[in-house]
Amino acid sequence: MIADADVAAIERATLAAVGVTDPVEIDGWLVARNPGPIRRAASAAPLSHAASLTDETLARIEALYDERALPAAFRLGDSVGLGAARATLAAAGYRDEQPTLVMVGEAAGLAGLSKQSAETIDKPDDGWRSVFLGEGFDPAEGVHRAAVLARAKDAVFARVQEGGSTLAVGVASLSEGWASVHGMRTALQHRGRGLAGGVLSALGEAIASRDVPRVFLQVEEANAPARALYARAGFVTGWRYRYWINS
Structure with a gap:
């Protein structure tokens, strides 16, 4: 069970890692409105797994997306405490997809x-x-991305x-007392060689050296190989x- 304080820290750290500089907080929801293909940077997430979502709050969040000509989107956990929020979205015509x-x-x-063998660098190169x-x-x-x-x-x-x-490659961003791992990518022709494990090990050593013990990452549920890799690391x-979008 993740404490609400950690839920809030992880959600804020997620946005910091994907370049959201102006999130808006409304009634316990963190609203990110960055254009582009990174869905975490363009969706609203609850800061607690017992957050409510009234019709009024939903309308206010939708208005924020309208200001930037973006479609409203939400990231909502499957916890029991968010059941009423999911029902509000479903009643308003939203549907869920992409379990993560x-x-x-x-x-x-x-x-x-x-x-x-892997190494860390201060800045990404070409x-x-x-x-x-x-x-x-x-x-x-x-x-x-x-x-x-x-x-x-x-x-x-x-x-x-080589x-x-x-x-x-990969990157870890340190924020809110957590390190968040993002951008794990392996060239197509070199997959299956354990290179991602090397990237994660190098990131882990760098994170530990900065005295940040806790790490989180996000992975699509359907990505079984990645989930197995992270499980071997004790995650x-x-x-x-799931993402909720208005259909």
Whole structure:
């Protein structure tokens, strides 16, 4: 069970990592309104897993999205305490999709995950960014995501290189007493070699050296290989959420 204080910290840290600089808080909801393909940066999330969502609050949040000509979207956990909020959205014509897990663990677990050679860098270079543009990734989404993650405050970047080419990358952003792992990418032709484990280990060592013991990450529930990797590092599911959009 995740305490409400940690739920709020994780939600705020999530937005800090994906470049949201002006979130709005309304009645216990954190509203992010950044345009672009990163859904966490363009959705509203509760700061407690017992938050209410009245019709009035829903209307106020929708008005905030209207101000920026963006569709209203929500990230809502599956907890019992949010049942009434889910019912409010369903009654207003919203539907849920893309079940995603928030997994929590310790930096020490990441640090000991793999012996695969990897390194950390202070700032992403062209090689780090190039992994987001490789085969199997949407190039427009990749350009946007790499640029956003590169701007994350108090972040550490990791990579695996061979022969001068960058094959796998990731980033950890430190905020709100947590480290959040984002942007895990491995070049398509090099998947299955354990490179992601090396990236996570390098990030874990860097996080531990900064005396931030707690780490979280988010992974789509359908991504079984990634979930298995994180489980080997000792991560457990804190909660499941779904995006709610107006159909």
